[in-house]
Amino acid sequence: MRWRRFKSVLGARDREFVRDRSALAWNIAFPLLIIIGFAYAFTGNQLEHYKVGIIGPSEESLVAFFDIKYLKLIEIKGPDLAKEIEISINKVQRHQLDMLINTQLKQYWVNDSSPSGVMLEKVLSGSGGVDYQKQSVKNEQVRYVDWLIPGVLGMNMMFSALFGVGYVIVRYRKNGVLKRLQATPLSALEFLSAQIVSRLWLIMAITIIVYIGCQLLIGFAMYGNYLNLLLVYTLGAFAMISMGLIVAARVRSEEMAGGLLNMLSWPMMFLSGVWFSLEGLHPWVQKLALIFPLTHITEAARVIMIDGAGLIDIWPNLMALIAMSIIFLLMGVTLFRWE
Numbered sequence: 001m002r003w004r005r006f007k008s009v010l011g012a013r014d015r016e017f018v019r020d021r022s023a024l025a026w027n028i029a030f031p032l033l034i035i036i037g038f039a040y041a042f043t044g045n046q047l048e049h050y051k052v053g054i055i056g057p058s059e060e061s062l063v064a065f066f067d068i069k070y071l072k073l074i075e076i077k078g079p080d081l082a083k084e085i086e087i088s089i090n091k092v093q094r095h096q097l098d099m100l101i102n103t104q105l106k107q108y109w110v111n112d113s114s115p116s117g118v119m120l121e122k123v124l125s126g127s128g129g130v131d132y133q134k135q136s137v138k139n140e141q142v143r144y145v146d147w148l149i150p151g152v153l154g155m156n157m158m159f160s161a162l163f164g165v166g167y168v169i170v171r172y173r174k175n176g177v178l179k180r181l182q183a184t185p186l187s188a189l190e191f192l193s194a195q196i197v198s199r200l201w202l203i204m205a206i207t208i209i210v211y212i213g214c215q216l217l218i219g220f221a222m223y224g225n226y227l228n229l230l231l232v233y234t235l236g237a238f239a240m241i242s243m244g245l246i247v248a249a250r251v252r253s254e255e256m257a258g259g260l261l262n263m264l265s266w267p268m269m270f271l272s273g274v275w276f277s278l279e280g281l282h283p284w285v286q287k288l289a290l291i292f293p294l295t296h297i298t299e300a301a302r303v304i305m306i307d308g309a310g311l312i313d314i315w316p317n318l319m320a321l322i323a324m325s326i327i328f329l330l331m332g333v334t335l336f337r338w339e
Helices: 003-019 021-041 060-066 081-093 115-125 144-175 177-182 188-217 226-248 254-271 283-289 293-307 315-335
Strands: 050-055 071-075 099-102 107-109 133-135
Touching: 050 081, 050 115, 060 071, 060 115, 081 099, 099 115, 144 177, 144 188, 144 226, 144 254, 144 293, 188 226, 188 315, 226 254, 226 293, 226 315, 254 283, 254 293, 293 315
Parallel strands: 050 071, 050 099, 107 133
Antiparallel strands: 099 107
8 A cells, every 4th residue: 555645545535525615514514403403302391301191180299200300291181081091091002101190090001111111110109109000001012122113114215215316316427427328318207217216126125125034033013904014115215215316406516415315314313203202302393303204104104013004094194205205206307407
């Protein structure tokens, strides 16, 4: 290895990056935006570490428990209280609530497979809740891995779709490949269609392999229809690929493309309910999450696999994915340039 040549190449690459003002700006601004966004979402009284649903008025005997610093109390109320209680018990089952307490009947619900729930149960018994009776969660308890798998599969699709289309096409443009293709009879529609189809079948093949592998290795809940699940992931992959086309439409710099793709993928990864429930987040953050395709993929796949939901139950998510796919695709095709 010749250090002189190495230093020359290294210096040239550094100068290329510094001179790319847009890429440099994104590499500085993106981490700041992420930190500021998460600081807003996860500070103050909007989000606490443990989410506890409360049915009925607060009881004096549980003052010590309710005064725990890292506790988010969610009042369960509504015109149909019985229905709200049933929904809340399901949230305990699905790790969306760590505990549910009924102060009127002196009862509480926890998921025995939830570390947070088991810990809160011990804290409750030592903070004035000794006489509270534990109630079993209805139906089979949902393990965290059962709750996690649908989102992880969707997240894997997200990275494959965005970077597999957006980043690659930008590299083609930078290396002059697109300019050469422009001189051929190949049209932009034909080129983009081939990119979409190629990435779509590859993503679905990988997702199916990962799904089967995880099922064989660890096993997880699947109570719904496999065709419905396949439909959700197919529409989700198509929406993600279409989103990637927007980034690839005109960007020339790989660094700029990487910054934009990271700006899209990282907020989706953390704010689409993949790793944790959106319960307890700032209301505006919950509304913001609805603009991400990954949110609808995760929600639809999760209720299919855990609840056995049908097409009617996930219809709003399917409509959102179809609408996003059409909008992103039209924007990508309209904005696309060969050079």
